[in-house]
Amino acid sequence: MHPILPIEHDFPLQALNTFGLPARARHYLRVTDASQLDRLQAEPGLAGLPRFVLGGGSNVLLTRDVEALVLHMAIPGRAILGEEGDRVLVRAGAGENWHGFVDYTITQGLGGLENLSLIPGTVGAAPIQNIGAYGLEIKDVFHSLTVFDPALGTRRTMRGEDCRFGYRDSIFKHPEGASLVVLDVTFALPRAWRPNLRYAELAQELAHELEAAGVAGPTPRQVSDTVVAIRRRKLPDPAQIGNAGSFFKNPVVTSARCAALLALHPQLVHHRQPDGSEKLAAGWLIDQCGWKGKGIGAAGVYPKQALVLVNKGGATGAEVLALARAIQDDVADRFGVMLEPEPVFI
Ligand code: EPU
Numbered sequence: 643m644h645p646i647l648p649i650e651h652d653f654p655l656q657a658l659n660t661f662g663l664p665a666r667a668r669h670y671l672r673v674t675d676a677s678q679l680d681r682l683q684a685e686p687g688l689a690g691l692p693r694f695v696l697g698g699g700s701n702v703l704l705t706r707d708v709e710a711l712v713l714h715m716a717i718p719g720r721a722i723l724g725e726e727g728d729r730v731l732v733r734a735g736a737g738e739n740w741h742g743f744v745d746y747t748i749t750q751g752l753g754g755l756e757n758l759s760l761i762p763g764t765v766g767a768a769p770i771q772n773i774g775a776y777g778l779e780i781k782d783v784f785h786s787l788t789v790f791d792p793a794l795g796t797r798r799t800m801r802g803e804d805c806r807f808g809y810r811d812s813i814f815k816h817p818e819g820a821s822l823v824v825l826d827v828t829f830a831l832p833r834a835w836r837p838n839l840r841y842a843e844l845a846q847e848l849a850h851e852l853e854a855a856g857v858a859g860p861t862p863r864q865v866s867d868t869v870v871a872i873r874r875r876k877l878p879d880p881a882q883i884g885n886a887g888s889f890f891k892n893p894v895v896t897s898a899r900c901a902a903l904l905a906l907h908p909q910l911v912h913h914r915q916p917d918g919s920e921k922l923a924a925g926w927l928i929d930q931c932g933w934k935g936k937g938i939g940a941a942g943v944y945p946k947q948a949l950v951l952v953n954k955g956g957a958t959g960a961e962v963l964a965l966a967r968a969i970q971d972d973v974a975d976r977f978g979v980m981l982e983p984e985p986v987f988i
Contacts, residue, residue: 647671647681649688649711658699658714660762662884663959665704665988667694667712674716674737676790676797676825683795693792694988695823697736697767701886701985703966705959708988715766717825720746729830731785736766736824740773744866753835753862754783757844759869762880762887766824770814771984772807776869777840781807785830789822797825809921810891810984837865847872876947884953885944889966890924890981903977924973924981925949931972941965963987 653670656662669691673679683689692710696702716737723731730752734743740763744755757778761768769787772780784802791798806813813819837860839845848868852859860868878885895903900920904910907930911923928934928948935945940957941964944950951962970981 659702659704660700660880661886662953663704665707667708669711672714672716679790698763700762703985703987705963728833731828731830733826733828734765735826738765748862752831754831756862756866757838759866760873765827771810772812776844777838783829785828787827788825792821878944885950886985888949888984889951891984892921892924893979894919894921927973927977928969933969938965
């Protein structure tokens with residue numbers, strides 16, 4: 643009735659987290675089909691185990707072995723579902739590589755995701771922290787997703803309002819949603835595409851490239867190419883240098899707090915939010931504390947972008963954690979701002 647699930651024990655996770663940290667999973671299941679989760683519920687010895695859902699491993703900090711059943715989401719599939727009003731619905735399985743999916747939509751003639759090109763990780767992980775870059779967040783192009791709810795043993799569809807998206811945040815990062823397993827995600831992309839060039843650096847670089855090439859545009863592909871070029875220049879490639887992208891969120895403070903900080907630090911980088919609050923550049927704060935290019939043990943601060951912590955080779959999770967704490971302390975002492983980490987800590 644229940645074919646044996648291919649569960650592994652004491653499974654190495656070093657190749658499955660982009661920091662390249664040497665942790666192991668007590669139990670491990672590569673989930674290639676949602677039906678495996680149904681079967682898991684029916685296995686007496688397995689149904690009650692604590693679980694940890696792993697996508698591309700690009701937003702986790704493994705400080706120790708994972709004493710749980712790691713569900714490594716590898717469900718494949720990409721499809722254009724059809725039109726809904728002035729949008730085209732496109733769906734992908736949770737295990738699809740994010741950039742591969744962005745590339746697929748562009749090749750299919752659909753724009754809308756190009757600003758999120760080259761973000762490491764999987765489609766299923768994208769809504770967990772509402773990934774964002776260059777003036778676009780997942781929530782802006784999100785339609786719905788399917789989750790498996792282990793408490794009920796059933797699947798259900800969740801719309802944007804159910805997911806409670808915020809800046810690098812969603813219900814899945816909170817106790818109410820932490821046990822839900824994302825199986826697939828559907829995006830609503832515009833039929834009539836227009837470039838999103840709100841991010842000044844992207845607009846400038848794209849204009850420069852189009853002019854140099856003497857071509858009209860832009861097209862979604864050209865925007866994607868420019869985003870890829872900017873990211874390659876600023877951010878380390880996890881295949882070469884272990885990292886998890888931005889290690890801290892950009893802190894949001896009140897306008898009064900921002901004004902007080904500006905009086906002391908006129909160069910403070912800040913961006914006004916629609917609600918009147920101010921988002922500060924965590925990279926700038928860390929940079930000002932002199933951490934760029936420095937580190938603790940084999941854990942370092944990337945020399946070209948202080949917001950990214952890197953594994954210089956052979957780092958342990960404890961070293962990365964110690965570095966993160968030291969940075970938080972310095973930024974708190976100097977600016978009175980507590981930096982909040984972006985990755986999930988184990
Ligand atoms: N800055 C410094 N020193 C540094 C780094 C940055 O002075 O070492 C200054 C920059 O000069 C700039 C400002 O800080 O004025 C902001 O830097 P940048 O435009 O590079 O963006 P960011 O705020 O550091 C955020 C996202 C990135 C995303 C970029 C582009 C967060 C936590 N990070 O970075 O997301 O790619 O904007 O949209 O929101 C990620 O989440 O993993 C990630 C890479």
